[in-house]
Amino acid sequence: MHKKFLFSGLVLLILLTACKGGLVKVGLTSTPDLTFTPADLTWLKAHTIPFETSDPTQPLQDLDFLKGMVGNARIVALGDATDGTHEFFQMKQRMLEYLVEKMGFTALMMPFDYLQADRINAYIQTGEGNAAELLKGFATLFDAQEILDTIEWMRRYDADPAHARKISFYGFATPSDEAARQAVTQFIQKVNPPAAAQIEDDYSCWLLNDTCMKKIQDGFDLLKARQTDYTAKSSPAEFEMALHGARIVIQNVMISSKSNNYDYFSQYIENLQWTLAQAGPEGKVVLWAHNSDVSMFSAGDSLRQQYGDDLVIFGILFYQGSFNAIRFASYPSTMQVFHAPEPTGDSYDFFLQATGLPGFFLDMRSARPDSPDQAWLFNPHSSYVAGATYDLNNPPTFNEPLAKMYDVVIYFKETTPSELLNP
Numbered sequence: 001m002h003k004k005f006l007f008s009g010l011v012l013l014i015l016l017t018a019c020k021g022g023l024v025k026v027g028l029t030s031t032p033d034l035t036f037t038p039a040d041l042t043w044l045k046a047h048t049i050p051f052e053t054s055d056p057t058q059p060l061q062d063l064d065f066l067k068g069m070v071g072n073a074r075i076v077a078l079g080d081a082t083d084g085t086h087e088f089f090q091m092k093q094r095m096l097e098y099l100v101e102k103m104g105f106t107a108l109m110m111p112f113d114y115l116q117a118d119r120i121n122a123y124i125q126t127g128e129g130n131a132a133e134l135l136k137g138f139a140t141l142f143d144a145q146e147i148l149d150t151i152e153w154m155r156r157y158d159a160d161p162a163h164a165r166k167i168s169f170y171g172f173a174t175p176s177d178e179a180a181r182q183a184v185t186q187f188i189q190k191v192n193p194p195a196a197a198q199i200e201d202d203y204s205c206w207l208l209n210d211t212c213m214k215k216i217q218d219g220f221d222l223l224k225a226r227q228t229d230y231t232a233k234s235s236p237a238e239f240e241m242a243l244h245g246a247r248i249v250i251q252n253v254m255i256s257s258k259s260n261n262y263d264y265f266s267q268y269i270e271n272l273q274w275t276l277a278q279a280g281p282e283g284k285v286v287l288w289a290h291n292s293d294v295s296m297f298s299a300g301d302s303l304r305q306q307y308g309d310d311l312v313i314f315g316i317l318f319y320q321g322s323f324n325a326i327r328f329a330s331y332p333s334t335m336q337v338f339h340a341p342e343p344t345g346d347s348y349d350f351f352l353q354a355t356g357l358p359g360f361f362l363d364m365r366s367a368r369p370d371s372p373d374q375a376w377l378f379n380p381h382s383s384y385v386a387g388a389t390y391d392l393n394n395p396p397t398f399n400e401p402l403a404k405m406y407d408v409v410i411y412f413k414e415t416t417p418s419e420l421l422n423p
Helices: 040-047 066-070 086-103 114-126 131-135 145-159 177-191 193-202 211-224 227-232 236-257 266-277 299-310 350-354
Strands: 019-021 023-025 048-050 077-078 107-113 168-173 286-288 311-327 336-341 359-363 381-382 396-399 408-415
Touching: 019 236, 040 048, 040 350, 040 359, 066 086, 066 408, 077 086, 077 299, 086 145, 086 286, 086 311, 086 408, 107 114, 107 131, 107 299, 114 131, 114 236, 131 145, 145 286, 168 266, 177 193, 177 211, 177 227, 177 236, 193 359, 211 227, 211 236, 227 236, 236 266, 266 299, 299 311, 350 381, 350 408
Parallel strands: 023 336, 077 286, 077 311, 107 168, 107 286, 311 408
Antiparallel strands: 019 023, 048 359, 311 336, 359 408, 381 396
């Protein structure tokens, strides 16, 4: 049983529900039930690695510890506690820059659909198009200055002739079923016009029955059977994109028909693994997502089983701050700035601020559950999360052991909202 103790200088705030100038504060904080011991805090302070800033325009030398932390891993998964926080986006860009410049990483993957990501990748590698325009109309929270800054940095990197090794951009979110059908149809029209009528007929099927399933499968089989020919008439990358599109059509039909218990999570994992494969066996990838996507209680577990020590998972936590999100059940969809409620005293968020540091990294892979001053990492405590949609009446949290969710935690004491380009 943990002994209770009080952190010096703690001021408890009662946050009343209010709305002013787009800022929403939620929650009512009672006296916390402190469940962490002085020994726990001593261990925590001894193992934190402070960073100087999240600003990607500043020198990167304060991140030199990443060389030892990442080691030979070729996949670095970067989660975050909210989808609309300025400092989280900035730190992810700083880490991307360090991993590319100092450790030879070759790609960034984000939850864009693979068709839109292909257009962004073309901009990064050739300068064709307009990055701000490419971000419009996708995910409102990623239509932000910080994301634009990251894409523009990647473009500058690839445009520099001193960088013989270029970096690529991939998307692992699933596009709409209709978009995937259109992409496959357009590809067939390019490489085999006489077969276009057949694929259009196959893809005109929307009924969830065995005949429809066979037609959808026929579209995939048509591509697969003519791989050599179609690749010669296009390119390996174009063919692979079309084949993946045909697979997405099958996925969506399987989900709609509940075939073999196939669901959205299965689809997400399959598409994420396909995207990682595009980087090639020598590729080194930064995976940019949400804590709920990369944690070991979600996709992180499947990735760990496949990639083992080639994967390092980072989660981001914070003590207090504001973020952008779409208000739940609002119509039309309303983007707002929300303020996170005061963490409870038995939460990870509350305990990490007891270090007195504005920000740090905590590598938990050497922690032991049988050590009394480290057991708190392996016991369930809450940590705050907020996705693209935010339910004002139910502020979300994880209630899982921190060391079983991530390899490394990045902590911020205070945060601010991201800068939306088209609010």
